[in-house]
Amino acid sequence: GAVVSQHPSRVICKSGTSVKIECRSLDFQATTMFWYRQFPKKSLMLMATSNEGSKATYEQGVEKDKFLINHASLTLSTLTVTSAHPEDSSFYICSADRGRGTGELFFGEGSRLTVL
Amino acid sequence: AQKITQTQPGMFVQEKEAVTLDCTYDTSDPSYGLFWYKQPSSGEMIFLIYQGSYDQQNATEGRYSLNFQKARKSANLVISASQLGDSAMYFCAMRDNTGRRALTFGSGTRLQVQP
Numbered sequence: 001g002a003v004v005s006q007h008p009s010r011v012i013c014k015s016g017t018s019v020k021i022e023c024r025s026l027d028f029q030a031t032t033m034f035w036y037r038q039f040p041k042k043s044l045m046l047m048a049t050s051n052e053g054s055k056a057t058y059e060q061g062v063e064k065d066k067f068l069i070n071h072a073s074l075t076l077s078t079l080t081v082t083s084a085h086p087e088d089s090s091f092y093i094c095s096a097d098r099g100r101g102t103g104e105l106f107f108g109e110g111s112r113l114t115v116l
Numbered sequence: 117a118q119k120i121t122q123t124q125p126g127m128f129v130q131e132k133e134a135v136t137l138d139c140t141y142d143t144s145d146p147s148y149g150l151f152w153y154k155q156p157s158s159g160e161m162i163f164l165i166y167q168g169s170y171d172q173q174n175a176t177e178g179r180y181s182l183n184f185q186k187a188r189k190s191a192n193l194v195i196s197a198s199q200l201g202d203s204a205m206y207f208c209a210m211r212d213n214t215g216r217r218a219l220t221f222g223s224g225t226r227l228q229v230q231p
Contacts, residue, residue, distance in 0.1 A: 034218045043207065043221045044161075091159055097217050105151070105211075105219065107161035 003027060004096045006108030013084055014116055021079045021111045023094035029074035030096035035067075038091040038110075047092075050077040084115040118143045120208050120222035127227050129198045136183070137193040137225045139208030147213040150191040152182065155205040155224075164206075167191060168213070198229045 003026040013019050023033055031052045036044040048069050049057040056069035066088075068080040077096075081088050093110040119142040129135040141150065148169045154162040167175045167182045175182040183192040191210075195202060205226050209219040 032217060038159075043223045044219075046218050046220070049218055093159070093161065095161075095219070105217070106163070107153075110159040110161075112159065 004030075004094065004106045004108045006094055006111055008111055009109055010112045010114075012114045012116065015085050016083055019081045019084055019113060021081075021092055021094075021113075023077045023079070023096065023108050025075045025096040025098075025106070028096075028098045030077075030098065031074060032097045033071060033077040034095045034097070035069060035077075035079050036093045036095070038093060040091075044093065047079075081113065084113070086115045089113055089115045118145070118148075118210055118212065118220045120210055120220055122208055122222035122225050124225045125223070127225055129195075129227065129229055131198055131200060131229055131231050133198055134194060134196045135198055135227065137195070137206050137208075137227065139191045139193065139222060141189050141191060141208075141210050143210065143212065145212035149211050149213055150182070150184070151209040151211070151219065152180070152191075152193045153207045153209060154202075155207060157204070161207075165193065195227075200229050200231060203227060203229045 005024045007022045033050040035047045037047050038044045046059050047062045050069045050071040052071045058064045071077040091112050094108045121140045150167045152164040165175050165177045165180045165182050167184045174184050179196045181194045205224045207224045208222040211219050
C-alpha cells in the first residue's frame with residue numbers, strides 16, 4: 001500500500017532555533033499534502049495545504065512566517081518551524097493525497113516537537 | 117463549513133464484545149466522504165474505513181463497519197469482537213469531494229478494551 005514517511009519522529013530544540021520536518025510520499029506522487037497540528041489529548045487541526053509548485057494555503061490563525069511550508073517536488077513537502085518557542089511544542093503530522101478516488105489519503109507517522 | 121461531533125470522550129468495552137462509537141456531521145456539500153481513523157499512543161493515524169455520501173450500502177472492513185444514516189447525518193463506527201489492541205483514540209473525519217480535500221476531524225473518542 002501507499003506509504004507516507006515523516007522525519008524526524010521526535011525533535012528537541014532550544015528556543016529561538018528553527019526546525020525542519022519532512023513529509024515524503026514514498027510510492028506515489030502527491031500534488032497536495034496537508035499539515036496538521038495536534039495538542040495533547042486533542043484533535044488534529046489543519047494548519048495548511050501544501051501545493052506542489054505553488055504557495056501553501058494557510059488556515060486562519062496560522063502564521064505563515066512562523067510555519068514555512070515548501071512543496072518543491074511531487075514527493076516531498078517540508079514544514080519549517082522558525083524561531084521556535086515552547087508554545088510551538090506539539091505533534092505535527094502530514095498527510096498526502098494521491099488524488100485517485102475519494103479514500104486515498106495517507107498519513108505520515110507524525111513528528112513530536114519539544115522546544116525547551 | 118464542515119463540522120464533526122463526537123460526543124463520547126471515552127468508552128469502555130469488554131474484550132470480544134461489540135462497541136459503537138458515535139459521530140455526527142454537518143455540511144452543506146452534496147458530495148462528501150466520511151472517514152474513521154485509529155490513533156494508538158504512538159501517534160500514527162491508521163485508516164479504518166471510508167463511506168462516500170452517495171454510497172448506498174454501509175461500508176465494512178473486517179471487524180469495522182460504518183452505520184451511515186444520511187438523513188440523520190450520522191456515521192457511527194461499529195467494532196465487533198473487540199480486542200485488547202483496539203484500545204486507542206478514534207477519530208471521525210470528513211472531507212468534501214469537490215473542493216478542498218483536507219480532512220476535518222472530530223474531537224475523538226478514547227476506547228479502552230478491558231479483558
